[in-house]
Amino acid sequence: MVRKKSSEAAEGRLVWNHSTHIPGLIPVLTRLCKVPGVKTVTPGRLGQAKGRPLPLTIRVTVPIVGGFKLQARSSGGVQEIFVVTSLTEAELQQAIDELLADD
Numbered sequence: 843m844v845r846k847k848s849s850e851a852a853e854g855r856l857v858w859n860h861s862t863h864i865p866g867l868i869p870v871l872t873r874l875c876k877v878p879g880v881k882t883v884t885p886g887r888l889g890q891a892k893g894r895p896l897p898l899t900i901r902v903t904v905p906i907v908g909g910f911k912l913q914a915r916s917s918g919g920v921q922e923i924f925v926v927t928s929l930t931e932a933e934l935q936q937a938i939d940e941l942l943a944d945d
Contacts, residue, residue, distance in 0.1 A: 854926075857884040864888065864919040866898045870941050871923065877937045879929040881909075886922035891915055900942065902935045910934055 854875040856868075863885055871883050898916040900923070905911075910931060912923040927934060 854880040854882055857882060860885055860888065862888055864898070864914055864916045864921050866916055866945070867914050867921060867923075870898065870900065870938075870945070873941050873944075874925070874938065877929075877941075879933070880925060880927045880937075882924075882926040884924040886924055888919060888921045891918055891920040893918075898942065898945075900938050902931050902938070905931070912938070 854877075856871055856875050867885065871885065874880055875883050895917045896915060898914065900912055900914045902910050903913050906924060909924065909926040912925060914921045914923055925934065929937065
C-alpha cells in the first residue's frame, strides 16, 4: 500500500463533535473540506446571536495553531468553526465566499 504525501491528499475531513448545527452550515463545510489546503474542519460551540435573522455568513475571525477560527451566523444562531489549513487568511476567506456564492 502506497501512502500519499500530505501535500497530495485528496481532501480534508469534517469532524462531527456536535449533533446540532446552524441551518445550512454542514453542506458548506462539506464542500470546504474539498478545497486544496484544507485539512480538518471542526464545528464548535453553538449559541444565540442578537439581532435580526440573516442568511448564512461565515467569516475568518482569529488565527489558531495550524489554521483559523471561523464564525458562522444564520437565522439567529452563531457557531464557531475551527479549520486546520495551509491557506492564508485571505485565501481561506475567498474560498468560503465562493462556496457561499454558489448556494
